[in-house]
Amino acid sequence: MSAPEIKKSILDHLTYSIGRPPSLASKQDYYKALALTVRDRLQQHWVETVQAYLEQDLKVACYLSAEFLMGPHLGNNLLNLGIENEVRQAVKEMGCELDELLAEEEEPGLGNGGLGRLAACYMDSLATLERLALGYGIRYEFGIFDQEIRDGWQCEITDKWLRSGNPWEIAKPEITYYVNFGGHTEYYRDEAGAERIRWVPDRAVKGMAYDTPIQGYRVNTCNTLRLWSAEACESFDFQAFNTGDYYGAVDDKVISETITKVLYPNDEPEIGKRLRLLQQYFFVSCSLQDMLRLLDAQGQPTQRFPEKFAVQLNDTHPSIGVAELMRLLVDERRLSWEDAWDITVLTFGYTNHTLLPEALETWPLPLFRELLPRHLEIIYEINARFLASVRETHHQDDEHVKRLSLIDENGEKRIRMAHLACVGSHAINGVAALHSELLKRSVLKDFYELWPERFNNKTNGVTPRRFMALANPKLSELITRTIGDGWITHTEELRMLEPFSEDAAFRKEWRLVKQSNKQQLADYILKQTGIELDPSWMFDVQVKRIHEYKRQHLNILHVITLYNRLKRDPKLAIAPRAFIFGGKAAPGYFIAKRIIKLINAVGEVVNNDPDVNKKLRVAFVPNFNVQNGQLIYPAADLSEQISMAGKEASGTGNMKFTLNGALTIGTLDGANVEIRDEVGEENFFLFGLTTEETLRLQQQGYRPYAYVEGNSELAEAIRLIASGHFSHGDTEVFRPLVDNLCQSDPFLVFADYADYIACQDKVAGVWKDPENWTRMSILNTARAGKFSSDRAIREYCDEIWDVRPVPIMIKDKT
Structure with missing residues (x-):
């Protein structure tokens, strides 16, 4: 060393x-x-x-996730x-x-956003807490697209993260499994005369393991991230080649490798759905076969599977695992259905990540039957036994039974993957206290009433190693000099900073660190965009996936409102702000891409108008990822967490900002609720309707345009967008966005606008007192210890998985 x-x-x-x-x-x-x-x-x-x-004789946590956004x-x-x-x-x-x-x-872009980044934080924490773990996922050859901004529009560029190779992974060609697709099933009698079912597939691919070491912080534990890459069973067909069909000879290789070619797309077109299902089954099958191989290698009987492996389904993407484990146990290992089902339920835990009903994964029956005919039979059998049990023990009416069924029969028949995960798991959790409660009352209400004991909450967390110690070395050094370095693995020790919020000399040092971080980010933004930002201004930041429910358009309406105020009175005394945005929109998400264009269009006007650009600037950071996130989180003064209440499951960006001393302006949504509880309501800028109020407003019949008629500043902002003021006179480019807001406004942007603007005015008032702002900033960091992924993983290990710490001793090589 x-x-x-x-x-x-x-x-x-x-x-x-x-x-x-x-x-x-x-x-x-x-x-x-x-x-x-x-x-x-x-x-x-x-x-x-x-x-x-x-x-x-140890138990290992197996984290199944279609995404691992590890970062460099x-x-x-x-x-x-x-x-x-x-x-x-x-x-x-x-x-x-x-x-x-x-x-x-x-940077390996093997994830779309929060879900994949959470998986990465959890792998870091598992190793740091000395809990043995395997992460299982997909080695996408091309990750999430790189984003370029051209004329204000998002352009998607292929992410060739493997173009120069990947020195961190080790290919394991000896660890391969066959994964079947298509074909049909048939009955046969085994050697004992028992009637069984055989799957006769029409296609097979081979999954090969690529292993990456995941080292814990200052411990000897180094866990494994195992990603699967698809290969043809035979790369070259000599028979086809000998008859002169060269393309036919390599055809199977090309088709097979398509499965792990690219991070699953936005599942709008049928081909996208097909590829996504292929990917999910492929990596789950490889992973479960791998666990069974490890069990055999230790000479353990199949019945001990749940004692040796705790398998967590990170959202519904791996939930086909319930049917696949049943297939492996019943068809391949010839266990009875009852024994196999007991093993399956004891093995799996399911983490739900969404409150949006449309985001709960379902598969059309014809597609599922075509690709996985045996699994469809297994799901039918699971469903028949489950619904029979419900009728027998709970005497539910037909409507209730229909809602619980694994098959949605409204319109085109579809398989409900969240239902499969619920039925096949012994533990079901949400990812923030509010989210877990709303799950019980909304999308998983029927299952909660059936099995309240299965439901629990595990509030998300982020690793303080990457997002403080690595991303913010100056702040980390100041904290360590002040309270020691124990906080890096025991973030509750950050509480020891509280008294220093009253120390003027410490506050000054805190401000100098923030100023240095802001200068670093300003330099990066200037290089990337040509936009110059003054580090003495407030850095008001919103970086996350672009989505209507996250309401980046509410944020830009505030920018337009300030722009209008300054245009009316250029001498108006307002706190100078740099509005910093970042995030990718799904390639097929029409409105989200319009929001990116609007942010950049408003920025172009604001940044070039001498009446306002001495007090306002707007920058959109292209290609938001882990790497530039490590520059952005430490530099933020204000963190925008402004999703419509009841829509964000948790959020983790909100935690990264808070740990780095940013103050939050936010709604009572996701983990914001717990952040506010921890840091104190006096250190959090709260606005907006509550979840109950949003439901009530929508049930009463929400009329968005009434809010425009009742608020002159909102009316003026919308009028400017519609008139083409920010689009060189083009009145068509933002028409879909304006119409969407004025006619339906599904995420209540207009309803929350007035309260948001009033709250932002309050933010500006507090910013004018730097000593008080710094005091609040210190207290945000000091009280954010709960939001470490170490705490979250400790709860999973102790309360769901039963995976204990195992200190690793390094043997003397001599």
Whole structure:
């Protein structure tokens, strides 16, 4: 771990792994050599962790997720191993700067947003808490698209994250499984004369494992992220080649590898749905087959499966696992249905991530039957037994039974994957206290009434290693100098900062750190967009997926309102603000892409108008991801968490901002409720209708245009957008957005507008007192310890999975 040994190792890798003399090596070559050097130093931890599992009778957490948005690995591993200074010195002696090599790493875009980032935080926490775990997912060749902004519009660019290879993963060609699709089923009698069912598929692909080490912070535990890549069972058909059909000879390879070619698309077209189902079944089947192989390797009977594996379904994407485990146990291992079902329910836990009924995954029956005929039979059998039990024990009426059924028979028959997950899991959880309560009252109400004991809450968390220690080194250094470094793994110790909020000298240091972070972000934004931001202004930030329910358009209406006030009176005294946006819209999401265009169009007008640009600026940061998020969270003064109440399951960006000392303006939605409870209502800017009030307003008959007629500032803002003021006179470009708001406004932007503007005026008033603002900022960080993913994972391990800490001892190699 010393600088000279690290330097020697980098040079060795340049020669023996990369094949380049130092004089010809590029920065990318040096990055790869350094990454391999660091991976070498994880390797013994990794091997010893696997060995501990094999040698001891331990239970392992298996986290099944279609997305793992890990972020760059190098910086995180240097932090967790505690060797950043040694590495910095080693590469400096070689004529390199560590920061330049860190910038060479391609970020694996293996997720759309919060769901995948949560999975990554949980993997970090599992290793740090010394809980043995396997993350299972998909090795997409092309991740989520890179976003460019051209003329204010989002343009999707292919994410070629593997173009230069990936030094962190190790291919495991010996770990492969066959996954079948299509075909038909048939009855047969086994050697004992029992009647059984055989699946005769018409196509098979092979799943190959790629393993990435996930190192815990300053411990020896190094868990595994195992991602599956699809291959053809036979890459080349010599028979076809010999008859002159070259394309036919490689056809199977091309079709098979399509499965893991790209992160699942927005599932609007039929082809998207098909690919998504193929992907989900593929990775779940490989993962469950892998667990059974591990069980066999330890000489354990199949009946012990739930004692050895706790399998968590991260949303409905892996919920086909319920039917697949039943197939493997009943068809392949020949267990009785009753024994297999007991094992299945004891094995699975299900995390729900949405309150939007339309986001609960369902599959059309014809598509499902075509791709997975045996699983459809299994689901029918699960459903028949489940509904018979409901009728027998709960005497439910037909309507109730219909609502509980795994098959939705309203219109086109569809399989309800959330229902399958609920029936096949022993624990069902939401991801924030409010979300879990709303699940019981809305989308999963019938299941809660059936099995209240299965329901629990696990409020999300984020890792303080990446999002504080790594992303905000100056603040981390200040905190550590003040209260010690125990907070990095025990964030409850951040409470020790509270008294320092009254210390003027400490507040000054806190402000200087924030100022430095803001300067760093301003430099990045200038480089990326050409927009100049003043770090002395308030940085008002909203970065997240672009979605109507997250209400970026409410935020931009505030910008337009301030613009109009300044146009009326250029001498008006307002607190100068930089409005910073970022986020991707799904490629097929028409309104979301219009919102991005509107933000950029308003920015173009505001930034170039001398009447207002001395007090207002707007910047849209392109291609929001983990990497630039690490610059954005530490630089924010105000965090915009303004979704319509009752729509955001939890949010995790809200936690990252709070931990880094941003103040929140937000609704009582998702984890905002708990953030406000923790930091104190006096340190949180609350506005908007509650969940109950939104339901009542919609039931009464919501008339959005009435709010426009009753509010002159809102009317003027909408008039300007509609008139083409922000679109060079083009009145058509924003018409769909204006019509959507004025005629239906499904997420009550207009209803919350007046309260939002009033709350923003209050924010501006508080900002004018820097000492008080800093005091509030310190208290936000000090009281945000609950929102560590360590706390969340400890709750999963102790209350659902029964996975205990296992300290890993490194054996002396001599």
